[in-house]
Amino acid sequence: MNHTKWIVLEDTTVAACVVADPNNFLVLYDRYFSRVYTYMRYRSPDVHTADDLTAQTFEQALAKIASYDPQKAPFSAWLFTIARNLVNDFFRRRKRIEWLPLDGMENFAMQTDSPEKQAELADEQRRLLTAMKTLSADKCDLLALKFAGEMTNREIARITGMSEQNVGVTLHRSIKKLRKCLKEEADHE
């Protein structure tokens, strides 16, 4: 499939093309994999769960693509609603919330970097995910939607049911808390 022709197209247009021909779904997959995976990584307890939930998100999106209405919401909001529901269901099934344990964090860094760079990246990511563990589930969800999902406050408000103002305030507080936590850890070391 020649993907260059899709680069300029909006997600909604691509989604409409997927309804006409399911083969076009891979364009959306390539466009969103990193964001969905990073979102899942912020919210999942380990790498395997993040992999599993990411796969489920795209499988459900493919199955339900005909029901996507571009006039109701942007494609990213629709996709992250599926992702978010899957994570929430996962924790509901487990009956307990267990945010971001440290197991499986040894493989964080990109394989293409040098060993030193990989170690540095893995360390930074480990610190970040550990700091995120100090936040509540709701705050972690907002940060993940914002920075992994790359969504605007309005889109987050629509998905979560919070007011736009409340999303902004909570996000800013969470950023402050996370930064403070990382700074304290760095000072401690």
Added chain:
Amino acid sequence: MSKRELNAIVFYLLDAIITNNDIPLTSSLPEEIQEDFQFAAELKNIDLSGESRIRQKLRNQLQKQTAMQALADQMFTGNAKPARSTGAAVLSVGLGAAAVVMAALLIFLRPPKTTGAGETAPEERQEITAVEMVSQVS
């Protein structure tokens, strides 16, 4: 700068981080807020997908799935039409209508039944019977 103005700027910057690659920070903002947003910009650039072990595997799986779905769609649209093709339907309706018209024409345009030499036409027979009845009464 009032708290309300500062909040408005903070909300604007939170979206600017997402919509733009860079954030237009100015020195007029409090230092703490500038640091918050620098940190937020770093957060936005974090991509953890490098640790995923399923990226290519899932892509291949979805590729197969979409190909099968496309084939199923094709088969559905390909089989449904010939079974009830519009041309055949029009032809059969036309033939039926023609048959009905022909039958009607055969019924209404049938020539009147001719009376043989030794037979009496039904109309005449009725008239005779009436005359006989009148003569019997009189």
